Amino acid sequence: LDGWLRYAPLPASISWPSVPKHIVVLNTTKTSPVYTAGQELQRGIQNILGQSCHFSSGKPDESIIVGTLDAYVSTYGNISQSVDLKDEGFWLSTENNIVQIVGQNERGALYGAFEYLSMLAQANFSSVAYASNPDAPIRWVNQWDNLDGSIERGYGGASIFFSNGTIVNNLTRVAEYARLLASVGINAVVINNVNANASILSPQNIDGLGRIADTMRPYGVQVGLSLYFASPTSGVQGQANLTTFDPLDPQVITWWGNVTDQIYERVPDLAGYLVKASSEGQPGPITYNRTLAQGANLFAKALQPHGGRVLFRAFVYNQLNESDWKADRANAAVDFFKPLDGEFDENVVVQIKYGPIDFQVREPASPLFANLFHTNAAIELEVTQEYLGQQTHLVYLPPLWNTVLDFDMRIDNKTSLVRDIIAGRTFNRSLGGYAAVVNVGTNQTWLGSHLSMANCYAYGRLAWNPTEDTTKIHEDWSRLTFGLDQNVVDTITHMALESWPAYENYSGNLGIQTLTDILYTHFGPNPQSQDNNGWGQWTRADHTTMGMDRTVSNGTGYSGTYPPEVAAMYENIESTPDNLLLWFHHVNYTQKLKSGKTVIQHFYDAHYAGAETAQTFAQQWQTLAGKIDRQRFDEQLYQLRYQAGHSIVWRDAIVNFYHNISGIADESGRVGNH
Ligand code: GCW
Known part of the structure; x- marks a missing residue:
């Protein structure tokens, strides 16, 4: 329920420098995010480090101070370093045994408190002093x-x-x-x-x-x-x-x-x-x-x-009407x-x-x-x-x-x-x-x-x-969610990084889209549902060709809606990246990719490769037995096993569909004729 905000106790094997025992909250209105920040700091430090903190006011030494920049300046005068805070940003300093968490506004102060707690929960006690500002409002x-x-x-x-x-x-x-x-x-x-x-x-x-x-x-x-x-x-x-x-x-x-x-x-x-x-x-x-x-x-x-x-x-x-090219x-x-x-x-x-x-x-x-x-x-x-x-x-x-x-x-x-x-x-x-x-x-x-x-x-x-x-974001999330064991972090992050390429491989390749059922569920393979409807997510697959011709010269003109350099890249088959080939071009199944493979062989190979990777997820997860609590371990294993099976359903549905429609044999002999 707490998601990544578990505040799990640090393992006994870790030793850490002392953290201030006083929290100074520069706004005590209960509905203020600054007040919330104080509560979170107390709760987080209690749970992560097993240390009780007291709320106090006044002297900054050996304290965690949290508040807005205005409140900070009116209480303590200027921050020693020059601080460049933009809307909703924060300043976080852990130098000299004082923790300053200073928000450009109240919300910013809360963001800074969560950032500090995220460090502690990951056993990161390094000395830092920096401003962090959001990229967009x-x-x-x-x-x-x-x-x-x-x-x-x-x-x-x-x-x-x-x-x-x-x-x-x-x-x-x-x-x-x-x-x-x-x-x-x-x-x-x-x-x-x-x-x-x-x-x-x-x-x-x-x-x-x-x-x-x-x-x-x-x-x-x-x-x-x-x-x-x-x-x-x-x-x-x-x-x-x-x-x-x-x-x-x-x-x-x-x-x-x-x-x-x-x-x-x-x-x-x-x-x-x-x-x-x-x-x-x-x-x-x-x-x-x-x-x-x-x-x-x-x-x-x-x-x-x-x-x-x-x-x-x-x-x-x-x-739209698909008969209109x-x-x-x-x-x-x-x-x-x-x-x-x-x-x-x-x-x-x-x-x-x-x-x-x-x-x-x-x-x-x-x-x-x-x-x-x-x-x-x-x-x-x-x-x-x-x-x-x-x-x-x-x-x-x-x-x-x-x-x-x-x-x-x-x-x-x-x-x-x-x-x-x-x-x-x-x-x-x-x-x-x-x-x-x-x-x-x-x-x-x-x-x-x-x-x-x-x-x-x-x-x-x-x-x-x-x-x-x-x-790095995934590693942080993994540590906060499943603990600091490096093997756990590495394994889960490794799975995560393989996951989108695998899904793309066993669903839809080369920019053809997901090839899922688009009419109702948006779940599971259904390549035939993509065409002969008004939704316009077409593949235009027939016995010899597939893909949408979105060129200016011969197609829908879509490539021309990009600025000139990008438009020129997508207009030509040679400069279109393989992974978007069928998004922009209507080609023969035998069209050669930059990799040297034909489109159809790429479809076959990618589907086998993707499903194969999906088979490994449950296995990778199983190596973590005993390192993750039973309930989460079992629940996730169940899903990964489902995915392993479903990725094969995906693979077979798609490769058979394109084998049937194209009549082109798989060079590796895996598809059809069994
Ligand atoms: O992809 C479609 C979804 C609809 C959704 C719509 C949208 C909320 O299938 O369920 O409606 O997009 O984004 O508006």
Whole structure:
């Protein structure tokens, strides 16, 4: 339940230097994150080191001091070193037997306390003095929780926020969740599904929202809300009912203004709204022939006096006809949003999925990041493993995320990394950052699997600092979660690093997408489901060829939506990396890759290799018997064995499908004819 915040006692074999026994908390208001920081420090040091600390005030010697920079300076005068603190950052110094934990704001002080405790829990007693600042202001998580308590694409049990149409009474789990999120620098949670229900806006539910906000506030985690665009006409109990939801209609504007005022009355620090509109059957501004910007600005204007933000989702596309060679869902976001660049209000952030389709095992970075110069942008990631095994498969996701965050769009032929664009640096934007769909539930493991929590932890760490090494992040998580035994850390981290390449190998290769069932479950192999439907996630596989031709010269024109250098790279087969070949090009199964193999032989080989690696995960895990408590060891072993079996189901389904359709034999004789 504590996730990575176990505060396990350090093993007796370790000896450590003394740690101050006094904690000076420079803000004693119980709802302040600074107060929470003091409580966490006391609890953590007690559990990790077995040392009791007393709260005291006054003299700094032999103390842990935690507070905001303002409070610190007014109590002790300036910090001796010059400290460069940005919004929500912190200063941490352990020099001279004084621990200074000084936040740029209250939340920053709590982040600093968690960082110090993370050091102690990993037996790191080195002397440090540094400032740490977040890379971007938006570091949110999204929960796709429905008011009935179910969670769309959630694999860790029922909602911790809702049941039976209202907010649950007991918010203990909500506090625990906020604590975990705060410990990795997350500052807001959007608590309800983007496929939203208008009844979240009833007075009773607004009060429930207030209780959630009160519960998370001590952790510095703000609440955000997903909105149903047609709420004004939905007959929300306790609110006026209109006959239109046209975003330019004065009545509608007043309606949202009123509702927003009511919410801020109860939740003065609401983070803002998240809006999925005119997407996948959801109503939106397009219903009234208004633009998506007009739709977003409706909420922006209601929030503006309160300091709130609108995260407006770029996941807007239409159903398409596969018989049209030039139809391409991957073009949708740029088609819809590029013409609107500059029309969004300053407190709007366009929230863009990492790839142009939908959380696939490999996608190129969404070109929309390189097409908005006067609009704030955030990246949307998924911690919940919707297409990636739904937590029954081990897949450590940060290496996948980094293929997008570190991608260089070469705007104006200059370095323009996606992570710099969303941080606001490239185009000098005031806002931007990160959102991840997490979807924890009431399961004791939160996500439905012990090892999956590494993704949640790493998400926060990367949103704070996207240049951090993902291997090191995993090692930290592993130590905090399973203890300091080097063999345990190395084994679990080794498995984690092999996991995404393995999953890609036994699901979908060369940029063809995940090849999972896309119609309903998004789980398990179903390559035939990809084609002959309106969803536009096509593979265009026939007897001799496969892949989407997304070139400008002969295809959908998608490659041309990137800046020139990148567009040129993807336009040509020779310069397209193998791992995206079938994303950009429609080729023969016998097309040669840079590796020298044919496409079809690569499919066969990769599927066997991926499933083979998956077989080793349970074995690697078993070498840790006795080093991990029984319950977690057994539960994880069960899942890894399932994955071992399911990876073979995957392998055989995919290789047989392509063998049947192509009639091309496997050079190693493994496929068909048995
Ligand atoms: O991938 C699809 C999911 C839907 C989801 C949608 C979205 C919340 O299958 O379940 O809806 O994306 O991101 O809006």
